[in-house]
Amino acid sequence: MSLSKLFSPNTAVAAKRERRKEARPGELLDAALDLFVEKGFAATRAEEVAARAGVSKGTLFLYFQSKEELFKAVVRENISGRFTEWRAELESFEGSSPELLAYCMNVWWERVGMTRASGLTKLMMSEAKNFPELAAFYHQEVIMPGHDLIRSILQRGMDRGEFHAMDLDYAVYVVIAPMIFLILSRHSGGVCLNSEKDLDPQKFIAHQVETILNGISAPVATAARAGKKAAA
The missing domain is CATH 1.10.357.10 (Tetracycline Repressor, domain 2)
Structure with a gap:
């Protein structure tokens, strides 16, 4: 790969997106922890967790199959x-x-x-x-x-x-x-x-x-x- 391609704007954007993708599970867990503690499990909705993490509800379910699985991941993480x-x-x-x-x-x-x-x-x-x-x-x-x-x-x-x-x-x-x-x-x-x-x-x-x-x-x-x- 040439130096011009390595340091091109498109390459930088792609790298930033990849870092963002890698950080998403942690961001979702942080958001879920906050909401579970603030509102309880029953009152917390998946779309609220996604919104607080800055992603769509669909993105949340790419990483966690259900709200129950999200809660379990929060407990394991913390x-x-x-x-x-x-x-x-x-x-x-x-x-x-x-x-x-x-x-x-x-x-x-x-x-x-x-x-x-x-x-x-x-x-x-x-x-x-x-x-x-x-x-x-x-x-x-x-x-x-x-x-x-x-x-x-x-x-x-x-x-x-x-x-x-x-x-x-x-x-x-x-x-x-x-x-x-x-x-x-x-x-x-x-x-x-x-x-x-x-x-x-x-x-x-x-x-x-x-x-x-x-x-x-x-x-x-x-x-x-x-x-x-x-x-x-």
Whole structure:
């Protein structure tokens, strides 16, 4: 190909169109996430997603066969597709299990809870009964891996003698419950909160971590932490 053809206006336009085409799935997912969180699944129409992404409805369906498939892609892009990365990160953690639990809760807030993606959890809580197929998908792709990740942290602590023996089927909810509360407080206009006080997420998590650890740490680990605080 000659240099004149390589740098011709037509070639530049074609390259720009190709880049635009490659970016479209991501733009559609961003637009869909915004609308699903703002309006819910049932109230969001495919043509609204396409319009916000700057494409036609037909273009949207070139990439996603239905609104349900679009929603699943949004969940995978923002939450479930990241579990492999998160698990590898936690498995390589070198600190104690109490430190790992605190790290996990804080990182979850930074990467999911305080982002738009946390609105997907509230959406599923409110619309799951009306869309059982999506509820089953969310349970398989988000709930179960999330539970497994927390179970592995608690099991690590028990294996090391840092946590006392516990029923993991129920203990996972001790960790999950405060994080769900944070999501609800963020996406429900503060209706869950004392209106006279603002909720600081970092302080809330720190308090929850301390409360959890005081309840599940083995006596030796509790005494060791108390000794470290006294020395400090």
